[in-house]
Amino acid sequence: MHDLLLKNVRPLGGATTDILIRDGRIAQTGSLAAQPGIAVEDGGNAIAWPGLIDAHTHIDKTTWGMGWHENNREATLRSRIDFERENRLAIGLDPHRQSMRHAIGLAAHGATHIRSHVDIDTTHGLRLVEGVQETREKLKGIIDIEIVAFPQSGVVCMPGTVELLDEALSNGCEVLGGLDPCGIDRDPKGQLDVLFQLALKHGVDIDIHLHEAGELGAFSMELIFERVRANGMQGHFAISHAFCLGMNDYLRVGKLMEQIAELDIAILTTGAPSATVPSVKRLKEHGIRIGAGCDGIRDTWGPWGQPDMIDRARIIGMKNGVRSDDDLKFMLEIVSQGGAEVMHLDGYGLDIGDHADFTLLAGETPANAVVEITPPPLVVKGGQVVARNGVCIIEMP
Amino acid sequence: MHDLLLKNVRPLGGATTDILIRDGRIAQTGSLAAQPGIAVEDGGNAIAWPGLIDAHTHIDKTTWGMGWHENNREATLRSRIDFERENRLAIGLDPHRQSMRHAIGLAAHGATHIRSHVDIDTTHGLRLVEGVQETREKLKGIIDIEIVAFPQSGVVCMPGTVELLDEALSNGCEVLGGLDPCGIDRDPKGQLDVLFQLALKHGVDIDIHLHEAGELGAFSMELIFERVRANGMQGHFAISHAFCLGMNDYLRVGKLMEQIAELDIAILTTGAPSATVPSVKRLKEHGIRIGAGCDGIRDTWGPWGQPDMIDRARIIGMKNGVRSDDDLKFMLEIVSQGGAEVMHLDGYGLDIGDHADFTLLAGETPANAVVEITPPPLVVKGGQVVARNGVCIIEMP
Numbered sequence: 001m002h003d004l005l006l007k008n009v010r011p012l013g014g015a016t017t018d019i020l021i022r023d024g025r026i027a028q029t030g031s032l033a034a035q036p037g038i039a040v041e042d043g044g045n046a047i048a049w050p051g052l053i054d055a056h057t058h059i060d061k062t063t064w065g066m067g068w069h070e071n072n073r074e075a076t077l078r079s080r081i082d083f084e085r086e087n088r089l090a091i092g093l094d095p096h097r098q099s100m101r102h103a104i105g106l107a108a109h110g111a112t113h114i115r116s117h118v119d120i121d122t123t124h125g126l127r128l129v130e131g132v133q134e135t136r137e138k139l140k141g142i143i144d145i146e147i148v149a150f151p152q153s154g155v156v157c158m159p160g161t162v163e164l165l166d167e168a169l170s171n172g173c174e175v176l177g178g179l180d181p182c183g184i185d186r187d188p189k190g191q192l193d194v195l196f197q198l199a200l201k202h203g204v205d206i207d208i209h210l211h212e213a214g215e216l217g218a219f220s221m222e223l224i225f226e227r228v229r230a231n232g233m234q235g236h237f238a239i240s241h242a243f244c245l246g247m248n249d250y251l252r253v254g255k256l257m258e259q260i261a262e263l264d265i266a267i268l269t270t271g272a273p274s275a276t277v278p279s280v281k282r283l284k285e286h287g288i289r290i291g292a293g294c295d296g297i298r299d300t301w302g303p304w305g306q307p308d309m310i311d312r313a314r315i316i317g318m319k320n321g322v323r324s325d326d327d328l329k330f331m332l333e334i335v336s337q338g339g340a341e342v343m344h345l346d347g348y349g350l351d352i353g354d355h356a357d358f359t360l361l362a363g364e365t366p367a368n369a370v371v372e373i374t375p376p377p378l379v380v381k382g383g384q385v386v387a388r389n390g391v392c393i394i395e396m397p
Numbered sequence: 398m399h400d401l402l403l404k405n406v407r408p409l410g411g412a413t414t415d416i417l418i419r420d421g422r423i424a425q426t427g428s429l430a431a432q433p434g435i436a437v438e439d440g441g442n443a444i445a446w447p448g449l450i451d452a453h454t455h456i457d458k459t460t461w462g463m464g465w466h467e468n469n470r471e472a473t474l475r476s477r478i479d480f481e482r483e484n485r486l487a488i489g490l491d492p493h494r495q496s497m498r499h500a501i502g503l504a505a506h507g508a509t510h511i512r513s514h515v516d517i518d519t520t521h522g523l524r525l526v527e528g529v530q531e532t533r534e535k536l537k538g539i540i541d542i543e544i545v546a547f548p549q550s551g552v553v554c555m556p557g558t559v560e561l562l563d564e565a566l567s568n569g570c571e572v573l574g575g576l577d578p579c580g581i582d583r584d585p586k587g588q589l590d591v592l593f594q595l596a597l598k599h600g601v602d603i604d605i606h607l608h609e610a611g612e613l614g615a616f617s618m619e620l621i622f623e624r625v626r627a628n629g630m631q632g633h634f635a636i637s638h639a640f641c642l643g644m645n646d647y648l649r650v651g652k653l654m655e656q657i658a659e660l661d662i663a664i665l666t667t668g669a670p671s672a673t674v675p676s677v678k679r680l681k682e683h684g685i686r687i688g689a690g691c692d693g694i695r696d697t698w699g700p701w702g703q704p705d706m707i708d709r710a711r712i713i714g715m716k717n718g719v720r721s722d723d724d725l726k727f728m729l730e731i732v733s734q735g736g737a738e739v740m741h742l743d744g745y746g747l748d749i750g751d752h753a754d755f756t757l758l759a760g761e762t763p764a765n766a767v768v769e770i771t772p773p774p775l776v777v778k779g780g781q782v783v784a785r786n787g788v789c790i791i792e793m794p
Contacts, residue, residue: 067761068760070722071722072721075721248645273714273716273718302720303720303765303768304711314701318712321671323472323698323699323701325467325469325700326469365465365467367700373703373770
């Protein structure tokens with residue numbers, strides 16, 4: 001655990017102050033004198049912001065740092081899943097090396113926490129999870145990685161998957177994933193009953209991908225609502241993507257959001273370029289917890305994205321028609337505090353006693369920081385400087 | 398006019414070759430030996446692509462390089478127009494300095510041509526145009542700037558504007574602009590009749606902003622179709638934004654596109670984050686000329702954008718749900734050849750005899766180049782190297 005005196009920063013864009021870190025936690029703020037044995041950094045009057053959080057990503061999937069992956073393939077969700085499962089190793093998608101690259105890139109750009117879904121299927125068993133677990137170990141103290149046991153190829157339609165998920169949750173995966181109970185598994189009741197049973201057995205949260213659009217997605221959501229209520233999982237369920245909340249029926253979406261709020265279900269958005277997405281402002285009006293993630297970046301699914309949560313805040317902001325400073329600041333909150341709320345992080349923030357996990361931001365104001373492409377001048381994790389000007393202290397392999 | 402031997406590049410992403418430039422034009426390709434008196438550059442096997450074209454922008458508006466402009470104002474189109482007109486000079490938006498910054502930024506990122514709308518109104522007269530004309534003179538040989546005489550505050554609703562437009566077209570503005578005949582001028586027949594009359598008088602093209610959504614925009618388009626046909630302006634009319642073509646009525650949009658194609662009207666898109674936009678793929682299927690622009694960047698209207706047409710290709714691509722390599726390459730074509738077709742540029746391209754206006758691109762393939770954030774390694778204008786690695790030979794003032 002590290003000590004550090006950081007001079008001359010503006011927490012959350014407010015007044016300039018110094019921050020003293022002791023044993024990896026924020027110990028004191030104000031105008032502080034240097035102390036023997038404690039390193040001093042000058043923050044250059046930059047904004048200090050709690051560490052950015054990529055709360056929905058797939059660090060086992062990216063081709064980052066590899067040759068360009070040409071992609072003119074058929075574009076159904078199912079075909080993308082199958083292509084990836086069948087070809088990922090042949091293409092050279094080493095789960096450890098690629099997750100190192102993705103995670104180091106995120107840390108270099110101000111992130112201190114990741115929730116990554118990692119594929120579990122009957123082709124690869126738990127090998128992809130093991131690769132990411134190796135990354136998690138190597139990056140301890142640089143960036144925290146939470147792993148979602150993610151049945152990318154389906155749950156009940158791929159016999160043997162449930163047993164693998166069960167094993168993964170006994171072996172270090174913190175959250176149970178899932179996806180499209182109708183669209184992928186073709187058996188919504190079957191899939192959801194199994195997922196809830198597994199989650200209750202292991203005492204873990206569920207975070208399910210829901211790409212299903214319009215009324216199909218709404219139907220799956222309703223099945224989820226019933227089970228969250230029946231199993232007392234209020235506050236412990238997250239829906240990623242939730243494209244159906246982007247449907248063009250204002251009243252229907254309002255009713256769904258009311259139930260999401262009542263059951264304290266969290267929503268995770270990526271501002272997906274090629275889909276309808278939920279309005280983050282409307283989710284906020286309903287008091288719903290909202291996190292965000294960069295999802296897959298430059299993978300076999302598609303070419304977009306960077307390992308950079310400020311870049312993602314821009315994508316979500318543009319997708320949501322955001323223009324005002326207040327709304328831009330909200331984008332920054334979604335990729336930081338929002339993720340912390342979804343992941344139930346303790347001691348997250350810039351208050352005395354909080355973990356010293358934060359980033360300095362380029363830009364005069366929080367709104368300015370969202371549109372600024374200059375990388376964060378300094379990133380601090382547990383009181384240690386882990387990146388400067390977009391370069392992490394650990395090199396990408 | 399410049400001579401240059403550029404070794405080792407891949408025109409349009411094809412086979413590696415050398416390019417000999419004589420008197421500012423492409424004279425020869427193939428494996429070429431150095432010649433006495435001709436400078437040699439090594440292209441490092443990068444893709445060579447015709448110069449990028451920002452075919453819809455407002456280089457008199459950006460706050461680039463100034464302090465952050467806070468913006469939590471009321472968000473109607475009319476209020477944005479009025480705020481800007483009334484405050485631009487007080488804010489410090491010097492039209493010459495700011496247009497220099499914008500244009501130099503574009504050149505640094507691979508652009509060789511700009512079509513910029515420049516505000517003409519009864520508050521500023523032609524002073525903003527004059528500021529941009531000064532920029533055009535100073536940047537001769539670096540980037541070409543075409544100026545659209547743009548009645549941002551309205552035509553018939555602001556008496557005195559028509560006379561100013563008339564004067565501007567006699568004094569170096571090449572194209573006549575306009576906007577929202579219903580939404581802004583509240584007199585579609587009145588505005589359009591005046592604009593067509595002015596364009597015919599000066600023998601110039603018209604390029605009109607059409608933000609009007611849905612059926613209102615479709616109505617304005619139909620009034621335009623009637624006048625293009627009646628006045629024989631086929632091939633000489635462009636509609637910028639055309640948000641109504643993003644309306645959710647497949648058949649209606651198809652009928653509008655058929656007429657646009659028949660009248661050879663060009664469409665200019667910016668992939669506007671906060672609006673419905675026309676599908677560029679569908680426009681292409683109809684054989685319609687499509688250019689693109691970065692529009693206003695970081696101005697009093699909104700915070701988004703960079704002086705960078707590759708960044709804009711990404712925004713348009715994401716907005717259009719693009720994923721495949723073929724579609725990504727099409728995004729690159731829109732921000733280059735597409736703009737040239739809209740602006741009727743002669744000698745644009747990489748063939749023998751064409752102007753030596755091109756950029757090298759980072760990335761293995763054209764698709765890769767669209768998602769690569771590394772700036773262009775080299776930009777050539779009239780055979781002169783005008784930028785390297787995102788830095789123009791002329792500094793921003």
